[in-house]
Structures are given as C-alpha cells and as structure tokens.
Amino acid sequence: MNQTFSFELFPPKTDKGMSKLQAVVERLRALDPEFFSVTYGAGGSTQERTFDTVDWLLSEGIDVAPHLSCIGATREQIGGILDRYRAQGVHRLVALRGDIPSGMGDHGEFQYANELVAFIREHSGDHFHIEVAAYPEFHPQAVSAHADLDAFAIKARAGANGAITQYFYNADAYFAFVEDCQRLGLDLPIVPGIMPITNYLQLARFSDACGAEIPRWMRKRLEAWGDDLDAIRAFGAEAVSELCRRLLEGGAPGLHFYTMNQAEPTLAIWKNLGLG
Numbered sequence: 001m002n003q004t005f006s007f008e009l010f011p012p013k014t015d016k017g018m019s020k021l022q023a024v025v026e027r028l029r030a031l032d033p034e035f036f037s038v039t040y041g042a043g044g045s046t047q048e049r050t051f052d053t054v055d056w057l058l059s060e061g062i063d064v065a066p067h068l069s070c071i072g073a074t075r076e077q078i079g080g081i082l083d084r085y086r087a088q089g090v091h092r093l094v095a096l097r098g099d100i101p102s103g104m105g106d107h108g109e110f111q112y113a114n115e116l117v118a119f120i121r122e123h124s125g126d127h128f129h130i131e132v133a134a135y136p137e138f139h140p141q142a143v144s145a146h147a148d149l150d151a152f153a154i155k156a157r158a159g160a161n162g163a164i165t166q167y168f169y170n171a172d173a174y175f176a177f178v179e180d181c182q183r184l185g186l187d188l189p190i191v192p193g194i195m196p197i198t199n200y201l202q203l204a205r206f207s208d209a210c211g212a213e214i215p216r217w218m219r220k221r222l223e224a225w226g227d228d229l230d231a232i233r234a235f236g237a238e239a240v241s242e243l244c245r246r247l248l249e250g251g252a253p254g255l256h257f258y259t260m261n262q263a264e265p266t267l268a269i270w271k272n273l274g275l276g
C-alpha cells in the first residue's frame with residue numbers, strides 16, 4: 001500500500017513568524033510530503049492569515065490543503081472561498097465545523113461538518129479532494145461513542161474522500177475506530193494525526209480541551225521532567241516514533257504530522273522511522 005505523509009501548519013501572526021515558517025517548510029519539503037495543510041481560525045484577521053499562508057505555499061509550487069471551517073459562516077461566504085481556492089488551483093481541502101468562539105452565539109448557516117461537505121459537493125462538484133476530521137477517542141462534545149461514530153459516517157457519506165484524526169497516543173483507539181468504520185461500510189482512508197511532544201504543560205492543556213488522552217505512563221514520566229525540555233523532547237520522540245511504527249505496521253494509510261510550525265520534532269520522528 002502506498003502510504004501518504006502530510007504536514008500541518010498554522011498561519012503565523014507576524015512577519016517574523018512567517019519568515020520562520022518559510023524556513024520550516026523548506027526543511028520539511030525535502031521529505032516530499034503529499035501536501036501541507038494550513039489551519040483556519042474563527043474571525044476575520046486569522047482567516048486572512050490562512051489565505052496569505054496558502055498564497056505563499058502555492059507561489060512556491062507546494063501542494064496545499066487549506067482547512068475550512070463553517071461555523072458562523074454563510075453559504076455565500078463559503079462559496080466565495082471555494083471559488084477563490086479553485087481559481088488558485090487548490091485541489092484539496094480539510095473540511096471542518098470549527099468551534100464557536102465564546103461570545104459569538106450563533107452557529108450561522110451550517111451546524112455540522114457534514115453540511116459543509118455536502119455544500120462543497122453541491123457548489124464545486126468533484127473538484128476538491130475533501131478530508132474530514134475523525135476522533136478515535138471521540139469528540140469532546142459527542143453525546144456518546146455511538147452517536148459520534150454515526151455522525152462521522154454521515155460526514156463521510158456526504159462526500160468525503162479521506163479523514164485525518166485528532167491526535168492520540170493509544171494506537172488501540174485508532175485501530176478500534178477504523179474497525180468500527182469498516183463495519184459501517186466506510187472505506188475512506190483514515191490517516192492518524194500525529195502530535196510530536198515538545199512541551200508537556202502546553203500539550204496537557206490542549207489535550208484536555210480537545211479530548212485527546214495522554215496515557216498515565218506517559219503523563220507521569222513527562223511530569224517528572226518538569227522544565228527539562230531536552231528530556232521531554234527525547235522521550236517524546238521515542239514514544240511517538242513507537243506509536244507511528246505500530247500504526248504503519250498495523251496498516252495505517254499514512255501519517256499527518258501536527259508540526260506546530262517546527263521542523264525538528266517531526267524530523268526526529270521521521271528519522272527514527274527510517275522513512276528516508
């Protein structure tokens with residue numbers, strides 16, 4: 001099986017951040033990934049930064065998959081963005097619901113990501129290869145595991161070509177999720193999202209919010225190193241490389257790295273995996 005590898009970036013807030021990102025992309029590009037994806041935030045200025053980052057990647061001849069979230073947006077706005085990307089030669093999107101920022105009460109014209117996927121198909125036909133989000137440890141707002149799986153099936157059947165998972169550190173959760181999807185007759189590739197470990201406190205905060213579990217054995221070790229970032233990174237690279245090895249050997253169709261706009265942590269895992 002041809003396994004695919006991709007790298008996720010977030011749009012930098014400053015010119016300095018953009019220069020740093022460009023250097024990171026130069027290094028990661030040498031690994032010949034299938035694509036780079038660029039996250040998309042709620043609110044005008046962060047969305048403009050996504051467009052700027054996408055524009056730069058395209059100008060460098062790099063395959064890019066912009067993320068597109070629909071919460072709070074109108075069909076007209078989303079249609080405009082789809083037309084813009086299509087005219088620029090973008091062929092791949094990561095379609096998401098997104099989260100309603102606190103203070104913004106209304107979800108707009110789209111309530112769930114499956115509605116966005118259906119709208120993209122209605123508006124742009126088969127032009128875009130659509131990736132959607134998957135949650136092997138279940139979405140934090142899901143009513144139940146079954147309900148979340150059913151919602152994922154609706155989203156996949158609305159016209160998704162593939163899925164990228166939320167990060168996780170328990171390979172069994174991924175394999176169980178993939179099996180459940182196969183039982184439902186879903187045959188889209190589900191690529192594990194890989195989060196390198198560089199900063200424990202930040203990771204713990206983020207994991208609580210998005211419903212990703214850091215297993216106790218990892219948490220305890222990471223906590224014990226306090227602010228010794230070198231030790232945390234060395235352990236993280238080993239543990240995450242082992243996770244990736246298990247996933248690839250177990251048949252995962254590729255890996256999507258949450259690079260956090262840093263080259264080194266992803267490169268360390270890449271090297272451990274001997275991916276060339």
Ligand SMILES: Cc1cc2nc3c(=O)[nH]c(=O)nc-3n(C[C@H](O)[C@H](O)[C@H](O)COP(=O)(O)OP(=O)(O)OC[C@H]3O[C@@H](n4cnc5c(N)ncnc54)[C@H](O)[C@@H]3O)c2cc1C
Pocket residue numbers: 038039040041042067068069094095096097098099111112113114132133134139140141142143147148149151152154155164165166167193
């Ligand atoms: C790979 C990946 C990339 C991401 N990139 C971004 C990004 O760039 N920007 C950003 O803001 N966020 C991003 N996120 C986070 C994501 O926006 C949040 O997790 C958000 O809360 C859910 O988005 P979703 O597309 O998975 O939503 P959905 O698939 O709509 O699911 C959201 C919740 O609603 C439930 N649900 C879904 N459909 C239905 C239905 N039809 N009926 C009833 N219940 C339903 C689900 O069970 C789940 O609990 C990303 C997440 C992942 C995994």
